[in-house]
Amino acid sequence: MKKSFLRIAIHITIAFIMLYRYMIAKGFDNLGQLLSFDPILIPILLAGLFLSIYVHIFLHEGGHFLFGKLSGYRLVSFQVRRFKYSQADHSLHHMQAASPLLAGQCLMAPPNGDYAELPYRGYLLGGILANALTGAALYSSAFLMEPKVGSLFVLLSFVPVWMALSNLLPKGQNDGAVLREVSRSLPARRLLFQQLEMARLIEGKVPFADLPDAYFEDLKDAQYQKTFLVDYFYMVAYVRALGELEFEEADSLLRAFSAHRPVKESVYWPIYVMESLFCDALFGRLTNAEEKYIQIQAHPLLKRYWYANNRIRAAYAFFCRVDIEEAKKLLKQVSAGAENPPEGMDNNIEMLVIRWLNSYFEH
Structure with missing residues (x-):
């Protein structure tokens, strides 16, 4: 303040x-x-x-x-x-x-x-x-x-x-904050360059699964946990795990992110809240999911993300509220917005997870 x-x-x-x-x-x-x-x-x-x-x-x-x-x-x-x-x-x-x-x-x-x-x-x-x-x-x-x-x-x-x-003036992850961060340490500078390189690959439609593993080796290195530039790598690694339908790995990455980083200070905090609710719903952590849902409904920014992601809303409706009709309705609406996946998500991965959710209703 x-x-x-x-x-x-x-x-x-x-x-x-x-x-x-x-x-x-x-x-x-x-x-x-x-x-x-x-x-x-x-x-x-x-x-x-x-x-x-x-x-x-x-x-x-x-x-x-x-x-x-x-x-x-x-x-x-x-x-x-x-x-x-x-x-x-x-x-x-x-x-x-x-x-x-x-x-x-x-x-x-x-x-x-x-x-x-x-x-x-x-x-x-x-x-x-x-x-x-x-x-x-x-x-x-x-x-x-x-x-x-x-x-x-x-x-x-x-x-x-x-x-x-x-x-x-350094604040959050603006230009001044990034400049100060990379000027202080070589690890932060390395993460900046790797992030830009990885963004080029993603923009060039290289599948997340084909991104070089070397970009994610630093996630377990304590010296890289000191800079907010590592947050991006957690998010990309999470999307990669979703693309392989490795939900336990995806959940583990979010848990590591919240354990090692001040998540509420990250620009990826809204995405973290949404995706952690998704994982809570999948793994039956109903109390955690309900707490996040209440938090989302009380926060205008989070609410915008919530209504932009029918996959997460459908998972919450099905696994937490056991509202099958609402889940089906939300999943059907995804097709209309298939060309505009949620922020930070690859369209192919998003649709893959949607198809996985739909498989619950095929029998």
Whole structure:
């Protein structure tokens, strides 16, 4: 709570300083003079500020792409909200089940070479630099214009400045946090590069079962449990186990994840809650499953994930509630969304598990 308050205070302070310097430069005696325009423009301005967020998300990811290319990285995919371009098949498509946590993402594969020698700062800082430069350009341009137009440019500059600060100041698993993490240790840097390499393979439709086993050897190494970058490997290993219908292995991986990592701090926490409920249902841990269900219904983000995954809802209905008709109904609905599997899931694996669940109703 204290860190969140401090971050908000920093943003507000910087915005105030920017506005105050502009007022002084333009000779304003008070804020009222600056804001003396038609009130009907206020909702238009607010709408413009909101829409500009999407522009700056695009520029942020474009910054990762530009500085990544300059560092020798290769594009894997480029996503802004629900629109995603995949380099593997040169396709642009609209995602129905994009993660609510993901505003944008520019995935790039690192150049070949020794992990200890590969560049990473340019790629990680590219988005921050793009937002910072855009904010600086908008703010500087304001001083060249007449006051009322210039004041709008000052306000519009707040969005990219805010995004630059939000990504630079380490929080969760943002760019600043990843940069700090990989700068501290070689194991974390190795995990970053392996994650990018594995993402390229997955984006290229390589089956999860065919992913090199070497990527998952570090899951049992204590030194890798110290970094949040290992969380991704737990999730991919879990999906691989599901693809083999090795439910005991999948359950074991989730249990190891929660035992070794602060799960609630991970960006994969919503997926963990959903999939652990699925495993609880399969293995008859009814009390655990019911507790998670109550938690999901009380949490808006978890609830969104819940309604996006009929497989888990069907398993809960069948194994926990013994509501066979509801389970059948949910499984039938899966076919309609077969091209849009839940976040982090491979479509073939998702349908394989669905067919396994359906086998309960074939006799």
